[in-house]
Structure formats: structure tokens, C-alpha cells
Amino acid sequence: MQGRRLATTDEVIAIVSPDSDGALAQLEAWCTDRGLGLSTVDVGEDIEDVYDENRATLGVTLGGDGTYLEGIKTFAPRNVALLGIDLGTLSFLARVDPDDMEAALDEAIQGRAIVDSRQQLAIDAPGIETTGINDVMIEHVPPESPIGRKVTTLDVTIEDEYVGEFEGTGLAVSTPTGSTGVSLSANGPLHYPTNNYALQLIPLQTHSLSVRPIVCAPGCDICVRPSGPTNLTVDGGRVHTVLDAGEDVRVTGAETRAHIVRTSYGYGFFTAITKKLGWSIRADDADPPPGTGVSARRPARPVSMVERARTIAIEAAHSAAEPLQELHGRVEDVTYKSDKSDLVTEADHQADRIITTVIANEFPTHAIVSEESDRRPGRPDEPSASASTDEGDAADGASQNERYTWVIDPLDGTGNFAHGNPNYAVSIALVRNSTPVMGVVHVPETGETFSAIEGDGAFSNGTPLGTTDRTRLDESMLLSGYDPDGSFLTNFYQKTRGVRRLGCAALNLCYLASGSADAIWEYDTYPWDVAAGIVIASEAGAKLTDATGDPYSFTLERNGRTPLLGSNGPLHESLIEHLTLTNSDE
Structure with a gap:
């Protein structure tokens, strides 16, 4: 989380x-x-x-x-x-x-x-099916007589491979969160518990100097079989039972982790x-x-407001992706088919609320435009609680001569999302006056995060991006957005290696930037569809124009149809020529 x-x-x-x-x-x-x-x-x-x-x-x-x-x-x-x-x-x-x-x-x-x-344990034993965050202790039942037997024998297997026979007072199966003291007493390691998903078997007061703790992966199936009556306790006694000889205890990492x-x-x-x-x-x-x-780990140079904005945008996009993924897994559930539209609306609104709240907290002077919520004007008289490190900057980078607006599409590719298709994305951009200067596009189902800052290049999960250098249409792959009468597909399909339609404008632009496509066409665009993607594509070397070859004019306002043609550059003139023929045939 x-x-x-x-x-x-x-x-x-x-x-x-x-x-x-x-x-x-x-x-x-x-x-x-x-x-x-x-x-x-x-x-x-x-x-x-x-x-x-x-x-x-x-x-x-x-x-x-x-x-x-x-x-x-x-x-x-x-x-x-x-x-x-x-x-x-x-x-x-x-x-x-x-x-x-x-x-x-x-x-x-x-x-x-x-x-x-934090990793949890899943414990399955006779009469018990539970989880624990610390450990499960399997120990000898104390004898009634002070001179009675005080040790137990436990047979242990991991992933059906026999480990051996543990003889002592018992055995602990621990997460990295639990049993620090027990591990140390058995000459075991300290486990730093944060985002550590290992499991550890710790012998208790073993009678052999050669027996040491064993560390295994969380998916391992651990089976412990006692030779006699044995106490089983989970998390210090929160769950307890007594096992008879031969009653197996099975332990593995729980699917649900603690946050x-x-x-x-x-x-x-x-x-x-x-x-x-x-x-x-x-x-x-x-x-x-x-x-x-x-x-x-402090940066060696001051971090600009726009660099900080990218960091915040990436964190917000990743946070918004969590409820999207949770709800995406339910859209094809039979119990939700009748109200699938409500589920998609909930996904949109949850993601939008996370992103807009995070941005408003960090950049209160900036305006916010989102597809899913009313426009929020900035509050120029209220400084941010988290100041920029740029000397002389206002807390969130705004000045009297510059106005910043965040442009957000919390769920680009709604139709894909509604049908369980993974081609959807979170798109977040920062616009200075009327020019997009920072863009982040996150793809929840693949984990890809595309980002760019004006003048600083484009990246995917930290790897620099660049467009292709193909010069011939017949060697090129194209992506198309909305194509109402199919004319783009008709005119370009035979002249290229294919035209694909993903149903997500933000992804189209990112795949152009990464070289996964040589050109893209959008019959009509909305600012939240393309604001982040045009920064990413431009910084990767793409050429972006309208249908006639004039530079693409980004605007926060809707003034009729706004087409977008993007390419690697060398293909652009051929694309314009064929688009002109396409439009003349309409």
C-alpha cells in the first residue's frame, strides 16, 4: 500500500x-x-x-x-x-x-x-486455521513430574523435502517481524522486518550444536510432525491448542500482508x-x-519545483493504481455484472480523489483540472506545508508571472477497464501557463511508469526512452485512437505493417515514445487524455502535429475537434500526405 x-x-x-x-x-x-x-x-x-x-x-x-x-x-x-x-x-x-x-x-x-x-504466517493444524504476524511456537508439553521428559522430537519437511529430526524443547516458525529474541538465542540472524517476506525456522534449546535456524521463501510449505503431545501457540498465545503425536502442522506465508x-x-x-x-x-x-x-541520500543539488512535482505525481499515480487494480479484478465477477458501470464509476472516483487530494495538499496554489471532478482553482495566498528546495521559489513554485495547472485523467481507458482489459492507465500532467512541462503515465497492470520533464528527457521506470528511426511506412507499426468511420485504418493498414488500437490515448503516446510504435493518430483529443503523454513523447524525440502538419496546439479549453498526429519524425511527411488524401475522401 x-x-x-x-x-x-x-x-x-x-x-x-x-x-x-x-x-x-x-x-x-x-x-x-x-x-x-x-x-x-x-x-x-x-x-x-x-x-x-x-x-x-x-x-x-x-x-x-x-x-x-x-x-x-x-x-x-x-x-x-x-x-x-x-x-x-x-x-x-x-x-x-x-x-x-x-x-x-x-x-x-x-x-x-x-x-x-509485513509478511504474515498462515497456520493450518487440527482445530486451527489462522494467521499470525510474529510466530508459531511448537513446544513440548511440560511434564507433570519435575523429573519427566522435557524434550520433544519434531520431523520437519519443507516443500516435501525432508529436512530432518529436531530434538529439543520445540521449534518456532517466524516471520521477520517476530521472535527477534528467540532467533538471537539460537545464534540466528536479525531480520530487518520492513518489506522482508522470508520465513525462518528456529530450533528451541536443541540438543545438537550443528542445528541452526533455516531461512526459506514465504511460499514454502513447511510441515512439522510431533512425536508426542505438543503445545502450539500463535503470536504469544493469541491462538493456542495441544497437538497429539502425528498431527501435522502446516505453515506457509499468508497471502494477506499487514500494512x-x-x-x-x-x-x-x-x-x-x-x-x-x-x-x-x-x-x-x-x-x-x-x-x-x-x-x-539527500540530493547533491537543489530539487526544482517541477522535479518535486514529478516525484509527487509518481507517488500519487502509484497510490491511485491500488484501488484501480483491486476493482479491476472484480469487473468480470458474475456478482457485479449487473452494476458494472457503478463499479467503474467507483474506480474513477477513488483514483481521482487520491490524486487530487495529494496534489492539493502539496501544491495548494496550483489549479487542478480532472476528467472526473470539478476544476479546482489554486489558492495563491496559501503556501504549501512542504516547501521546495529552490532558493527564492514560492513554496510550490508558483510566481506572479506563472500559473500552474495539474491535468489529470485518473482512468484513461475506461472501456478497457470495464471489460477486464489491462490497457488502462493513470495520467497526470503539470501545465505551466498553457504548456505541459511534466508528465507521468502509470500502467497499473504492468507496473510501467513513464515520466518526463520538459528539457530533461523521457523515462520508463528510470530507463531513458527514444523513438524509432524508421523512414518507410511499409516497415512501420501505427497506433490509432478513435477512428469514427474507419478511414484511418482503411488508408494505412495496407501501407504499413499494421494499425493497432489500444483504446488508451496516454498509452499510445508512451508507446510512441518507447519505440513500440512508429506513429500514432488521434481523431480527437481531450486535454486530460494527452497532457502527460505529449510531454513524454516530445522528450523522447517524437514529432507532434495536427492533421495538416501544424504544431499540435495544447489547450485546457475544448474548442471543437482537436486531432493529433505523432510520429518518430522521419515518417511524418508521408503520414501527412496520406492523411490529406484520407481527409479529402471524407
Whole structure:
């Protein structure tokens, strides 16, 4: 999950522990001041009565790690991100102090937090089918007599390959989030938990010096078979059962991952183990030496407003892609066929809201034009909370002589989307006065992100783009947009290696830029269809004109039909010649 998506938060659901009245009162006041809904449930209670899947929800826990584990169990299956407020005494997971709660929450709903993904476990055993974020412990049942047998024997296989026989007090199967202390006690490694999806098998008090922890991929099927009665506990006892001899426990990585909100106000993993476990390699809260850490990643030169705008646009596009992908997977579901148009409308609006909210937060002086929402004028007297690093620039780059407008199509290729076709895209552009100067086009189903800044070249996922150099029509591949009477297809199909229609103008321009097509034709264009793509195509070396060969004139206003012809350059005159013949035949 992208942190920018949290900018559209409507509702906070808080899971509260006993003795959290002070923090809860503080949270209630914060939600009231910001016009957000707040629902609270006690630890262990279901949130079904207060959770609405149609509202953008942020999960919060007020308590220690026990409360936090309840939060993960509750929110992860619902794809809700979680922020933990640390009211405990030995918390490794909930890392925001109560004094920093309001600042951390503000950072989250402004879309400036990071959302980490954490691996969970899926556990299947007799009488149990559950998930856990930390570990599953399979341990010998303590004997009734103090001189009784205190060890157990466990046979372990991974992906049907027999690992061997573990003899000791038991075995832990852990995610990178859990069992740091247990791993260390078995001479195992520290696992940095953020976006780390490995699983680890940790022998407990083994009787052999040669037995060490084993790390495997999250998709591995781990089977543990006890030779006698065995205790099975998940996440410190949140789920518990007793297994008999021969009853298999199967563990693998859960399909659903937990989404953890990380802000600049929460202390990090290594700070946590320094505080809690006496990690002696560094002092508590030690600053990194010069030239390392965060300071080393700071850009060596000032970042212009337009460069910053591209970064924000990419983050917004990736965030908007998440609900689009979620809903795209449902459009062909039989249960939604009767109201497919409503589903597509929901997809449009969710993506639009994420993008416009993120941009309005970061660039309040800029206007916003979107296909799916009313035009938003900029607020020139209100500076942005996140200042540009350009010396002398206004906070978001606007000046008295320049007006900036964002032009957005949150879902270009709606028809494709509605039929489960992957050829749809998110298109975001920044226009200075009347000229597009920055464009981002993101393709959710392929993960491609095309971007360009005027004068700085065009890129796809960081790789520079360039058009083809073909000079002959009969060697060329063309892409066509809307072709109402089929005349473009009729006149060019036999003269080229083919004419294809993707149904997405933004993608047409990006594929021209990347060399996947030699030329494109759009019978009619809207500003949100092409604003980002024309920056990307132009910066890749494409030539863009109208049907007569005059330079393509971008405008934010609709003044009749606006055709667009794009090519690699060498083909342009031949294309114009044949287009002229096509138009004369109409």
C-alpha cells in the first residue's frame, strides 16, 4: 500500500486497551478538529459493526504490542493500514509515543507517511486455521513430574523435502517481524522486518550444536510432525491448542500482508532493539556519521519545483493504481455484472480523489483540472506545508508571472477497464501557463511508469526512452485512437505493417515514445487524455502535429475537434500526405 493513499482518510477506527483514556480523549479531539469520523472498540472486540469498506479507513491501536497484534489481526484482512501508539512498557511494534501521536497522525493523513508491508504466517493444524504476524511456537508439553521428559522430537519437511529430526524443547516458525529474541538465542540472524517476506525456522534449546535456524521463501510449505503431545501457540498465545503425536502442522506465508504506517515520529527497528534488548553496536538514538544514512541520500543539488512535482505525481499515480487494480479484478465477477458501470464509476472516483487530494495538499496554489471532478482553482495566498528546495521559489513554485495547472485523467481507458482489459492507465500532467512541462503515465497492470520533464528527457521506470528511426511506412507499426468511420485504418493498414488500437490515448503516446510504435493518430483529443503523454513523447524525440502538419496546439479549453498526429519524425511527411488524401475522401 502506498502512503499517499492515506490522504483520503475519512474514518479512524481505534482499538483501545484498558487505561488508555487519556490517549483516547486526545485522539477524539484530533479527529473532531479535522472532521474525521472516529469509532472505537475494546481489545478483542469485532469491528464489523463500525467498519465500512466504502470509507477510506485508518486503523489505530492505543496500547502495547498485545493491542497492536489485535490490530493486525483485525485490519490486515481488510487491507487497512495500521498506526500503533505505544502505551506499553516493552513494545517492539507500536513505536509512536503518545506525545507524538497528533503529529504522526497529521503526517499520515497528509499522505506523507510510508506504509510498510509485513509478511504474515498462515497456520493450518487440527482445530486451527489462522494467521499470525510474529510466530508459531511448537513446544513440548511440560511434564507433570519435575523429573519427566522435557524434550520433544519434531520431523520437519519443507516443500516435501525432508529436512530432518529436531530434538529439543520445540521449534518456532517466524516471520521477520517476530521472535527477534528467540532467533538471537539460537545464534540466528536479525531480520530487518520492513518489506522482508522470508520465513525462518528456529530450533528451541536443541540438543545438537550443528542445528541452526533455516531461512526459506514465504511460499514454502513447511510441515512439522510431533512425536508426542505438543503445545502450539500463535503470536504469544493469541491462538493456542495441544497437538497429539502425528498431527501435522502446516505453515506457509499468508497471502494477506499487514500494512504498517511508518512516520518520522516513530522510532525505528534498530532503535527498538537498542532500547529493549540492549543492542550494543550503537548508542540509543545515535545519529549516523556524516556521509551515511539519510544525509547521504539527500540530493547533491537543489530539487526544482517541477522535479518535486514529478516525484509527487509518481507517488500519487502509484497510490491511485491500488484501488484501480483491486476493482479491476472484480469487473468480470458474475456478482457485479449487473452494476458494472457503478463499479467503474467507483474506480474513477477513488483514483481521482487520491490524486487530487495529494496534489492539493502539496501544491495548494496550483489549479487542478480532472476528467472526473470539478476544476479546482489554486489558492495563491496559501503556501504549501512542504516547501521546495529552490532558493527564492514560492513554496510550490508558483510566481506572479506563472500559473500552474495539474491535468489529470485518473482512468484513461475506461472501456478497457470495464471489460477486464489491462490497457488502462493513470495520467497526470503539470501545465505551466498553457504548456505541459511534466508528465507521468502509470500502467497499473504492468507496473510501467513513464515520466518526463520538459528539457530533461523521457523515462520508463528510470530507463531513458527514444523513438524509432524508421523512414518507410511499409516497415512501420501505427497506433490509432478513435477512428469514427474507419478511414484511418482503411488508408494505412495496407501501407504499413499494421494499425493497432489500444483504446488508451496516454498509452499510445508512451508507446510512441518507447519505440513500440512508429506513429500514432488521434481523431480527437481531450486535454486530460494527452497532457502527460505529449510531454513524454516530445522528450523522447517524437514529432507532434495536427492533421495538416501544424504544431499540435495544447489547450485546457475544448474548442471543437482537436486531432493529433505523432510520429518518430522521419515518417511524418508521408503520414501527412496520406492523411490529406484520407481527409479529402471524407
